Amino acid sequence: MTFNQLTIKEALDALTSGSLKIEKLYQDLDLSIQDKNKLYNIYLNFNTDAKKEAKLLENTQLKGLPIAVKDNFCSKNLPTTASSKILENFIPQYESTVTKRLQKAGGVIVGKTNLDAWAHGSSTETSDFGPTLNPRNPDHLPGGSSGGSAAAVAADLCLAAIASETAGSIRQPAAWCGTVGLKPSYGRVSRFGVIAMASSMDTPGVISKTVEDACLVLNSFAGPDSRDATCYQNPAPDFSKFLDQDIKGLKIGLIYHDLEGLEEVNEKLAQELAVLSQLGAKVEKVQALDPHHAIAVYTVVQRAEVSSNLARFDGVRYGKDRAFFGDEAKRRIMLGTFILSKGYAEQYYNLAQKVRTLYLNDFAQLFKKYDVLVSPSSPGFAKKLDASAGSPMFGELEDILLEASSISGLPGISVPYYRDPQSNLFLGANFVAAMWREDLAIKVADAFEKNTKWNTWRNR
Amino acid sequence: MSKKQVDQNQIKDIAKLAHIPISDIESQQLAKDFAKTLAVVDQLKTADVSRIDSTHQVTAFKNVTREDKVDESLSFTQAEALANAPQQKDGFFLVPKVLTTEDN
Known part of the structure; x- marks a missing residue:
């Protein structure tokens, strides 16, 4: 085993006890990066001072540990491309x-x-710099849009990764790559300096090896920020407090259990959830609002907000001109322009925002009775390369199980619940809680992870 | 269900509004893609939203303001503001010409 294969928690413990020197971790990391990065196309740019910076951070919370960052977070003096030309x-x-x-x-x-x-997609295939391959099985996609971050974690090319989600972009790639993906409540984390996509849904979060690691990383940046007026003003809790908690008596609702085409993933999930009942939680099937309309709501709202946010790219102050937009971005900007134009705004945009309310109302009802809701994160295993070609709605359809909670701003965590022995591909379970109740989702996801055999790093 | 069609001429108008240069071939493809997407979006029309309000934001926070004070840390220097400009002159952004006269 090499030191870059450690979890955040293991590395922090080893650095504290003195059994690991940070230089050694970076040596192992460099070798792995040389070995795998070109192969899988994960990092677009590197911070060449990483090791030097790490050496000075011994006495900090994260002790100089290497973190991958999705390339839509602005980083001073490091290229930030949003994977666009x-x-x-x-x-x-x-x-x-x-x-x-x-x-x-x-x-x-x-x-x-x-x-x-621009984070437009669920495959990384719309990247202007080529797709990332899934390190679990390179014939397959890593999912997206945060596919590079999920792949970096799965391939141990970092100890954890920063990602962002609008509707599925953290949890779907986390599921496809056999990692953990934590999307906090909308407003829990500042969007300042994240290249805006759909501002009413964009939420920064973490892709990590374990639920515990996700909490340790989220602790470093969650909480109010005067530079983002949509941020929750209350201080964020210490998320690691919610680890190793008793889940006895918690009520967990299994949603989307009767959707057509999901029989296989739902059957496996129901089997695995038995462990939560053994731990004293009450798990039962419950009917949630059909998620199909959420695809349409998300599509309308996202395209509308994209057309507005991407209007700033004029090629005058920074970047190249608008002729350089790729096909997917053009499609989305133009559809958004159409949807917001006179005569169509009422028909599409206003209607979508009303249907959005139906989902918020439905979740409000469900959370009166349940602490946490759970379903598969994705309808199936990671798709093969080229799967998104010719399908302008690929991402929306792949994210059908995540869109309703995303348009409602809810927090959710995806954790692995199955690995196919033939393909080495994973399924992820999405634990969702009410607004600002990350604590409940973390408690259940952590208990699930620690009492099942599917987490690669806990069961190596 | 009504099938919403957007023809090539409409696509070209939308492209103009969105300042996106597109070719004839692209406008054909975009018309097809629009049809596929609108077929999904049109499903919204089956939802019953009578007496339902719109949700434009999910946190329900209202009137979040800050003190009207200059924060130097949020401001760029001129050099920083111009650092990524494709073209600049005398400390200004150089912008494409939008007005023409008969002479030029």
Whole structure:
């Protein structure tokens, strides 16, 4: 075993006890990166000072540990491309709140990871710099948009990764790559310095090896920020407090259990959830609002907000001109422009925002009775390379089980619940809680992870 | 269910509004992609939303303001502001010409 294969918790313990020197961890990491990065196309750019920075951070919370960062977080003096040709040569003059706080807590940016261009997609295949391959099985996609971050974790090319989600972009790639993905409540984490996609849903979060690691990393940057007016003003809790808790008496609702085409993934999930009953939780099937309309709501709201947010790329102040947008971005900007135009805004945009309310109302009802809701994160295993070609709705359809909670702003965590022995591909379970109740999702996800055999790092 | 079609001329108008240069071949493809996406989006019309309000943001926070004070740390220096400009002159961004006269 090499030291880059450690979890955040293991590495912190080893550094504290003196059994590990940070230089050694970076040596192992460098070798793995040389070995695998080109093969899988994970990092687009590296921070060449990473090791030097890490050596000075011994007495910090994260002790100089190497963290991968999705390339839509602005990092001062490091290229930030959003995987787009337009921003190919863009060097931000300021730091995103997330990466600034991460660094202050002693996390070191190893490099910037590939994503679907502008985070438009669920495959990394819309990246202007080529797709990332799934390190679990390189014939398959890593998912997206945070596919590079999920792959970096799965391939041990970092100890944890920063990612962002609008509707599925943390949890779906986390599921496909056999890692943990934590999407906090909308507003729990500042969006300042994240290249905006759909501002009413964009949420920074973590992709990690364990639930515990996700909490340790989220602790470094969650909480109010005067630079993002949509941030929750209450201080964020210490998320690691919710680990190793008794889940006895918690009520867990299994949703989307009767959706067509999901028989296999749902059957496996129901089997695995038995462990939560053994731990004293009450697990039962419950009917949630059909998620199909959430695809349409998300599509309308996302396209509308994209057309507005991407209007700033004029090729005058920074970046190349609008002729350099890739096909997917063009499609989304133009559909959003259409949806917001006179005569169609009422028909599409306003209607979608009303249907969005139906989902919020439905979740409000469900959370009166249940502490946590659970379903598969994705309808199936990671798809093969080229799966998204010719399908303008690929991502939306792949994220059908995540969109309803995303448009409602809810926190969720995806943890592995099955590994196929033939393909080496994983399924992830999505634990969702009410707004600001990350504590409940973490408690249940952590208990599930520690009492099942599917986490690669806990069961090596 | 009504099938919403957007023809190539409409696509070209939308492209103009969105400032996206597109070719004839692209406008054909985009018309097809629009149809596929709108087929999914049109399903919304089957939802019953009578007496339902719109949700534009999920946190329900209202009137979040800050003191009206200059924060130097949020401001760029001129050099920083221009650092990524493709073209600049005398400390300004150089922008494409938008007005023409008969002489040029």
